[in-house]
Amino acid sequence: MQEMELDEAPLVRYSVEEGVMTLTLDGAANGNALTVAMTEALSDVLENVNRRDDVHCLLLRSSSKHFCTGGNVKDMQSGKDLMDGGIEQVRERLRRSLHRITRALNELDVPSICAVNGAAVGAGCDLALMCDIRLAGTRAVFAESFLRLGLVSGIGGAWFLSRIVGPAKALELTLTSEFLDAEAAKRLGIVTSVYPDDALDREALALAQRIAGSPPLALRMAKKLVRESSQCTLSAALEMAANMQAILLCGSEHKQAVSGFLEQQARQKSLRTECGAA
Structure with missing residues (x-):
């Protein structure tokens, strides 16, 4: 700290x-x-x-x-x-x-x-x-x-x-x-x-x-998207959302988040199976 x-x-x-x-x-x-x-x-x-x-x-x-x-x-x-x-x-x-x-x-x-x-x-x-x-x-x-x-x-x-x-x-x-x-x-x-x-x-x-604890780049974009969308037209908000989402979908941060999510789901499924077997 x-x-x-x-x-x-x-x-x-x-x-x-x-x-x-x-x-x-x-x-x-x-x-x-x-x-x-x-x-x-x-x-x-x-x-x-x-x-x-x-x-x-x-x-x-x-x-x-x-x-x-x-x-x-x-x-x-x-x-x-x-x-x-x-x-x-x-x-x-x-x-x-x-x-x-x-x-x-x-x-x-x-x-x-x-x-x-x-x-x-x-x-x-x-x-x-x-x-x-x-x-x-x-x-x-x-x-x-x-x-x-x-x-x-x-x-x-x-x-x-x-x-x-x-x-x-x-x-x-x-x-x-x-x-x-x-x-x-x-x-x-x-x-x-x-x-x-x-x-x-x-x-x-x-x-x-x-x-x-959220992915840093997506966190900043999420804040900007919500704030800007409240003050612009729907058309402009959709264009901004598409640009941001494309950047994130093609980035390593998203891929790491998806891998972590799937690994967590697999662990939870394994634990449920073990508890059921017990």
Whole structure:
């Protein structure tokens, strides 16, 4: 197992084991707020994932009681950190800082899982929405709460939320700043499963390991096919599916998977025969 804590930004830790990169937000002092330091540390790791052949699934989690509380309100009041400067400076900082996270997560070749163990509000909610699969602990809460502070989502949450819950519900959640508990989030499809808090990390890791155990090239193509197919015509989806399937059918990864499948079936048949004879 490889484990690293970034010297320049100890707010983020990650480890890689059995094809799963576990990326942990570790800024408990301010609720894992997306400060410049947290944003740069997270972006640096995420932007490197596609270059790593040993990573087949990403698991994003938190070590504290909150997943991510979004922007730091005290910094907003003082005009520091991301908020330092005038309109042009702040806009450019958003593009060059926070948007790095959005692009990196959206462009990941490998599947991503988010384990939400507490508050995921504002930009923290958006961060969770950027992942492919979201799981929650029982005390998790979600909110597009920007209007409470006279803001809108500056990190792309409107794009992700409307695709998950539909435009009308996305508008309702945005315009009311409603807080959703874990079960309400599940009913809306924001999360797929809710687990007891003490079981969340274990269940999330088990799912990540199961996904990471798939043939790597086919895994990446499967993710791309599903995501692209949701935003294109049937004709385009069929053409993409044919191209991907042809590549895979002619490749060694598929042939090895078929051989392994048939060998497993033969072993199971042999065991059934032996049990029957006994």
